[in-house]
Amino acid sequence: MTAAVGAPSELEVERRLYRRQRGRRSLIASIASTVVVVAIVYFGVVNTPGWASVQQSFFDPKTAADSFPSILLGLWLNVRILFFAAIGVAVFGTLLAVVRGLQNPVFFPLRMLATGYTDLFRGLPLIIVLYLVGFGIPGLGVFPRLPYAVLGTVAIILTYSSYIAEVLRAGMEAVHPSQRLAARSLGLTHAKTLRLVVLPQALRKVTPALMNDFVSMQKDVGLVSILGAIDAVRSAQIASQETYNFTPYVVAGLLFVVISLPLIRVTDAIARRQQRREQIGGAV
Amino acid sequence: MSAPAFRDDQPTSESAPTPDAVLELRGLRKSFGDQEVLRGIDLTVHTHEVIAVIGASGSGKSTLLKTVNLLEGIDDGQILLRGSDISDPRVDVDATRARIGVVFQQFNLFPHMTVLNNVTLASRRVHGIDRAAAEATAQTLLDRIGLGTFAGAYPDRLSGGQQQRVAIARAIASDPELLLLDEVTSALDPQLVGEVLDLVTELKEGGSTILMTTHEMHFARNVADRIVFLHKGEVVEQGAPAEVLDAPQHPALIEFLSRAAH
Ligand SMILES: Nc1ncnc2c1ncn2[C@@H]1O[C@H](COP(=O)(O)OP(=O)(O)O)[C@@H](O)[C@H]1O
Ligand SMILES: [Mg+2]
Numbered sequence: 001m002t003a004a005v006g007a008p009s010e011l012e013v014e015r016r017l018y019r020r021q022r023g024r025r026s027l028i029a030s031i032a033s034t035v036v037v038v039a040i041v042y043f044g045v046v047n048t049p050g051w052a053s054v055q056q057s058f059f060d061p062k063t064a065a066d067s068f069p070s071i072l073l074g075l076w077l078n079v080r081i082l083f084f085a086a087i088g089v090a091v092f093g094t095l096l097a098v099v100r101g102l103q104n105p106v107f108f109p110l111r112m113l114a115t116g117y118t119d120l121f122r123g124l125p126l127i128i129v130l131y132l133v134g135f136g137i138p139g140l141g142v143f144p145r146l147p148y149a150v151l152g153t154v155a156i157i158l159t160y161s162s163y164i165a166e167v168l169r170a171g172m173e174a175v176h177p178s179q180r181l182a183a184r185s186l187g188l189t190h191a192k193t194l195r196l197v198v199l200p201q202a203l204r205k206v207t208p209a210l211m212n213d214f215v216s217m218q219k220d221v222g223l224v225s226i227l228g229a230i231d232a233v234r235s236a237q238i239a240s241q242e243t244y245n246f247t248p249y250v251v252a253g254l255l256f257v258v259i260s261l262p263l264i265r266v267t268d269a270i271a272r273r274q275q276r277r278e279q280i281g282g283a284v
Numbered sequence: 285m286s287a288p289a290f291r292d293d294q295p296t297s298e299s300a301p302t303p304d305a306v307l308e309l310r311g312l313r314k315s316f317g318d319q320e321v322l323r324g325i326d327l328t329v330h331t332h333e334v335i336a337v338i339g340a341s342g343s344g345k346s347t348l349l350k351t352v353n354l355l356e357g358i359d360d361g362q363i364l365l366r367g368s369d370i371s372d373p374r375v376d377v378d379a380t381r382a383r384i385g386v387v388f389q390q391f392n393l394f395p396h397m398t399v400l401n402n403v404t405l406a407s408r409r410v411h412g413i414d415r416a417a418a419e420a421t422a423q424t425l426l427d428r429i430g431l432g433t434f435a436g437a438y439p440d441r442l443s444g445g446q447q448q449r450v451a452i453a454r455a456i457a458s459d460p461e462l463l464l465l466d467e468v469t470s471a472l473d474p475q476l477v478g479e480v481l482d483l484v485t486e487l488k489e490g491g492s493t494i495l496m497t498t499h500e501m502h503f504a505r506n507v508a509d510r511i512v513f514l515h516k517g518e519v520v521e522q523g524a525p526a527e528v529l530d531a532p533q534h535p536a537l538i539e540f541l542s543r544a545a546h
Contacts, residue, residue: 187382
């Protein structure tokens with residue numbers, strides 16, 4: 001065999017062969033260890049003394065099928081809450097972040113207010129905010145007939161905006177000051193500088209963190225059930241009480257996982273792409 | 285305490301503005317904390333004039349340009365742009381900045397925008413020109429400086445020299461009355477300096493009024509109509525390049541030039 005132009009040298013052929021063999025050995029080792037772990041867990045659980053009754057009360061196919069339609073209907077409420085909460089959080093969270101980033105001393109009181117707000121709501125457990133909003137606001141007597149789903153959405157917006165505001169603020173601080181300077185030197189106003197130059201770059205920097213918060217919000221919309229809104233969790237609870245079986249909860253849980261999967265994958269992909277881009281580096 | 289300016293042919297009175305002056309600085313003072321960075325600067329830039337400010341690092345060159353563009357406030361004195369006092373607190377800061385183009389040492393193009401959007405941003409968002417017209421103008425400008433094919437590219441695809449030329453294009457896209465260039469080549473690899481300096485030379489030939497800082501003495505000599513030497517926040521000497529560079533009078537300038545030569 002003669003070495004054609006562009007063909008790898010003998011040395012390189014040998015190296016590639018070695019790399020391929022090494023790769024194959026690693027793959028076999030990782031498949032084997034995965035199978036062993038899964039098998040141990042599976043047989044461990046299946047052979048526990050109580051497995052039969054647990055299977056009966058958590059993984060009963062008939063109960064699952066019967067409760068599925070009502071849970072799916074409930075999930076539709078979660079999806080709608082998620083939709084409006086996401087919009088509300090985007091608006092309110094951005095507003096908080098921008099106010100916290102105001103540098104002019106005349107905005108000191110406003111800035112303190114925003115800081116106090118984010119400190120408070122990042123510390124408060126969501127479930128407590130839900131109770132306070134869900135039962136407190138109707139108590140004021142101004143909006144006596146607001147549906148619990150709406151009140152739950154408000155509570156989620158109040159809580160998550162404080163997280164998002166912090167993430168955004170970190171992103172805004174990570175945008176180099178010379179970017180603001182360049183924008184202002186072109187004659188852009190403070191507001192346009194924020195909107196056209198600072199925020200877009202800040203968002204790119206913190207996209208993975210924002211997506212993580214969104215995934216976590218996707219689950220937390222299930223908490224509106226504690227107010228009595230008939231969402232997926234509440235539907236599961238009702239079905240469970242009717243059948244004396246926990247399977248509906250498992251159904252609801254799996255449905256939540258299913259709706260969050262696409263976003264989790266997208267988040268991973270974005271984080272990976274960003275990491276790659278940062279590794280390549282650039283002048284900016 | 286006015287600057288002891290050698291061969292200062294500029295009137296520094298508090299009287300009426302000089303007729304063809306684009307920019308007139310009168311007794312400009314600026315401190316950071318208790319450090320006085322600009323100690324009473326008097327300087328006039330006439331229409332189509334190119335002025336190079338030279339001076340040691342820390343002498344206040346960048347601060348001077350920033351105050352002119354109102355990116356830094358001043359503590360005393362006046363800045364007249366075409367005869368009107370832009371250091372007056374009642375002046376519209378954004379509208380004033382829009383009349384002045386600035387390019388900094390670091391190429392701070394907006395990394396999330398294409399080259400074309402970088403160049404058209406001020407036209408569209410400050411001057412209210414519609415996108416099609418702004419883009420046509422910008423494309424012509426980019427073609428002229430040899431970067432037409434990069435219009436749709438993001439800045440990180442460009443070399444430092446190309447980025448800096450785009451930054452200059454961005455600064456001149458809406459026909460500023462005055463162009464401020466702060467060490468536009470000092471962050472560049474040596475082999476990229478030439479293309480940027482060539483562009484500045486072209487702008488001068490096109491009639492731009494330019495106030496720049498540079499440490500490229502050779503370039504300052506070739507392009508500047510006047511060289512201003514800043515020393516510890518004061519203009520201690522200014523004049524035609526040949527006079528200032530070849531027959532320096534002030535001891536600080538003599539020392540500065542002997543260092544720059546090595
Ligand atoms: N924002 C600032 N805050 C405090 N000191 C500053 C600031 N900007 C510049 N200075 C100081 O002012 C002096 C002049 O700086 P500068 O104008 O950048 O000089 P040059 O451009 O001639 O090197 C330096 O001592 C610098 O440390
Ligand atoms: Mg400087």
